[in-house]
Amino acid sequence: xxxxxxxxxxxxxxxxxxxxxxxxxxxxxxxxxxxxxxxxxxxxxxxxxxxxxxxxxxxxxxxxxxxxxxxxxxxxxxxxxxxxxxxxxxxxxxxxxxxxxxxxxxxxxxxxxxxxxxxxxxxxxxxxxxxxxxxxxxxxxxxxxxxxxxxxxxxxxxxxxxxxxxxxxxxxxxxxxxxxxxxxxxxxxxxxxxxxxxxxxxxxxxxxxxxxxxxxxxxxxxxxxxxxxxxxxxxxxxxxxxxxxxxxxxxxxxxxxxxxxxxxxxxxxxxxxxxxxxxxxxxxxxxxxxxxxxxxxxxxxxxxxxxxxxxxxxxxxxxxxxxxxxxxxxxxxxxxxxxxxxxxxxxxxxxxxxxxxxxxxxxxxxxxxxxxxxxxxxxxxxxxxxxxxxxxxxxxxxxxxxxxxxxxxxxxxxxxxxxxxxxxxxxxxxxxxxxxxxxxxxxxxxxxxxxxxxxxxxxxxxxxxxxxxxxxxxxxxxxxxxxxxxxxxxxxxxxxxxxxxxxxxxxxxxxxxxxxxxxxxxxxxxxxxxxxxxxxxxxxxxxxxxxxxxxxxxxxxxxxxxxxxxxxxxxxxxxxxxxxxxxxxxxxxxxxxxxxxxxxxxxxxxxxxxxxxxxxxxxxxxxxxxxxxxxxxxxxxxxxx
Numbered sequence: 222x223x224x225x226x227x228x229x230x231x232x233x234x235x236x237x238x239x240x241x242x243x244x245x246x247x248x249x250x251x252x253x254x255x256x257x258x259x260x261x262x263x264x265x266x267x268x269x270x271x272x273x274x275x276x277x278x279x280x281x282x283x284x285x286x287x288x289x290x291x292x293x294x295x296x297x298x299x300x301x302x303x304x305x306x307x308x309x310x311x312x313x314x315x316x317x318x319x320x321x322x323x324x325x326x327x328x329x330x331x332x333x334x335x336x337x338x339x340x341x342x343x344x345x346x347x348x349x350x351x352x353x354x355x356x357x358x359x360x361x362x363x364x365x366x367x368x369x370x371x372x373x374x375x376x377x378x379x380x381x382x383x384x385x386x387x388x389x390x391x392x393x394x395x396x397x398x399x400x401x402x403x404x405x406x407x408x409x410x411x412x413x414x415x416x417x418x419x420x421x422x423x424x425x426x427x428x429x430x431x432x433x434x435x436x437x438x439x440x441x442x443x444x445x446x447x448x449x450x451x452x453x454x455x456x457x458x459x460x461x462x463x464x465x466x467x468x469x470x471x472x473x474x475x476x477x478x479x480x481x482x483x484x485x486x487x488x489x490x491x492x493x494x495x496x497x498x499x500x501x502x503x504x505x506x507x508x509x510x511x512x513x514x515x516x517x518x519x520x521x522x523x524x525x526x527x528x529x530x531x532x533x534x535x536x537x538x539x540x541x542x543x544x545x546x547x548x549x550x551x552x553x554x555x556x557x558x559x560x561x562x563x564x565x566x567x568x569x570x571x572x573x574x575x576x577x578x579x580x581x582x583x584x585x586x587x588x589x590x591x592x593x594x595x596x597x598x599x600x601x602x603x604x605x606x607x608x609x610x611x612x613x614x615x616x617x618x619x620x621x622x623x624x625x626x627x628x629x630x631x632x633x634x635x636x637x638x639x640x641x642x643x644x645x646x647x648x649x650x651x652x653x654x655x656x657x658x659x660x661x662x663x664x665x666x667x668x669x670x671x672x673x674x675x676x677x678x679x680x681x682x683x684x685x686x687x688x689x690x691x692x693x694x695x696x697x698x699x700x701x702x703x704x705x706x707x708x709x710x711x712x713x714x715x716x717x718x719x720x721x722x723x724x725x726x727x728x729x730x731x732x733x734x735x736x737x738x739x740x741x742x743x744x745x746x747x748x749x750x751x752x753x754x755x756x757x758x759x760x761x762x763x764x765x766x767x768x769x770x771x772x773x774x775x776x777x778x779x780x781x782x783x784x785x786x787x788x789x790x791x792x793x794x795x796x797x798x799x800x801x802x803x804x805x806x807x808x809x810x811x812x813x814x815x816x817x818x819x820x821x822x823x824x825x826x827x828x829x830x831x832x833x834x835x836x837x838x839x840x841x842x843x844x845x846x847x848x849x850x851x852x853x854x855x856x857x858x859x860x861x862x
Contacts, residue, residue: 269628567608645694652703654679
């Protein structure tokens with residue numbers, strides 16, 4: 222064996238590449254143990270890091286993310302310990318604002334949890350911000366303000382010189398004009414620190430109060446408890462109002478205001494913390510959901526019930542303010558609009574559900590189970606952020622009412638549209654039939670084909686699924702209502718047997734058989750004939766074996782090209798998998814290249830049929846294949862003996 226350990230091998234190969242490239246001034250190395258949480262068995266007992274520090278050329282810089290992959294705090298004491306082991310100043314690879322692990326969250330809070338006293342201890346800071354360029358204004362601007370406050374001392378009391386709240390307030394002032402600029406493509410974000418952001422002109426406030434969270438067991442415990450327990454500030458926590466002379470020179474924006482941006486930052490703050498107003502909204506919803514009106518009815522004490530009614534109205538008003546804010550995002554800067562819009566949709570959907578459930582509580586239609594909001598060690602363990610926490614507060618019965626899914630249509634033609642994927646409910650049947658009709662003429666509106674019986678095409682393509690497998694039906698809604706659906710069945714052969722024995726007899730009673738003269742038939746006649754003289758469907762072994770389930774998918778034109786089709790199909794695929802399905806198939810036209818590429822991107826593969834139909838291509842996706850592939854990957858990662 223040439224190398225004693227993987228660490229020796231990594232150091233050797235990295236040194237060889239470094240020398241081969243002529244020892245460049247900047248050469249970065251990311252170790253396997255790049256944070257304390259990944260050190261085996263612990264940081265102080267790691268055998269890997271000392272070897273890397275001793276063997277790696279001193280001209281090569283090493284990346285380090287702190288105590289965790291996404292670190293809430295990075296202490297000076299922890300960096301000194303890492304530098305000592307690695308025999309050089311590390312570069313902080315900072316994931317504080319990274320959102321690539323959760324597609325439903327963006328982070329607009331300030332750079333914080335890192336004292337300016339870190340700067341002399343570091344070779345640099347490499348930030349990993351949000352995936353979207355435009356929404357990184359605040360993360361990058363506050364990082365620039367932080368870096369400008371570097372001082373040549375390791376005295377950790379100097380951290381009070383950087384106030385994240387003030388930095389955030391300053392960044393919001395600078396970001397606000399961007400919303401009124403008419404832009405259709407990504408624009409350059411200036412990172413020049415203005416004169417009024419200098420240390421000399423910033424009024425130093427007292428550090429924020431400590432929070433009562435327990436200390437962690439990582440290297441941050443080396444520091445004082447005061448630093449560990451600090452609460453990250455919110456953009457609205459103890460931030461003084463803008464002076465009148467400052468407001469007078471701010472660029473005027475027709476829609477967005479400072480308060481709007483502060484509220485937006487509160488809802489999309491940082492991985493471990495919501496802003497103050499977001500926390501307030503969560504607390505109010507939790508109280509409203511867990512309030513039991515029966516506790517005050519027997520004693521005829523209406524005080525508590527009156528208080529509940531008052532808070533419910535306040536909650537609705539705050540939801541209205543958020544709705545107004547989201548509508549303002551649809552401004553002249555289309556780059557900002559398109560980057561922010563996907564993140565606000567889930568929050569708005571959660572607020573609709575919460576308001577609908579509160580209305581049910583007012584009518585005393587609900588039970589009142591008390592729910593706790595879980596806390597997780599890493600932000601990616603439970604994804605979704607503020608919108609997900611709103612949803613988690615609601616009990617399961619909040620999702621069983623049709624009222625939850627019927628949102629008011631205020632402005633269906635607005636450019637900003639909230640999409641929401643949810644299970645089918647009985648009130649949706651008319652909408653699904655209509656969608657089926659509107660796409661029945663080779664993807665075009667087929668209303669003219671069935672003037673006398675517009676429901677007949679839905680009775681053929683939608684009704685059986687809603688009758689025999691409603692639990693596998695999902696719908697897509699926007700501000701104008703239902704705009705798409707996906708249907709599925711676990712066992713295709715059993716489904717068709719139910720269709721023949723139970724569904725078709727009902728359709729034969731509903732629709733008369735057409736006459737024998739086919740020259741007089743129209744589209745309705747052809748569908749009706751299929752009810753009275755159905756072809757026998759036999760699922761071949763190449764489908765029933767590996768792909769026994771099947772799905773049907775339909776979107777209105779206004780919902781196409783928005784990326785929502787994948788969300789719809791993912792819901793039904795996961796439901797089928799949870800019900801023990803081995804795989805799923807579907808059929809499309811061989812000429813429909815767009816859908817062929819779409820399904821291929823989702824992992825579907827073309828199935829070779831015993832007798833290939835002329836106008837059909839069958840695609841399949843095996844769930845067992847995925848499990849075997851994942852198992853193979855896991856087996857490949859096991860150490861070889």
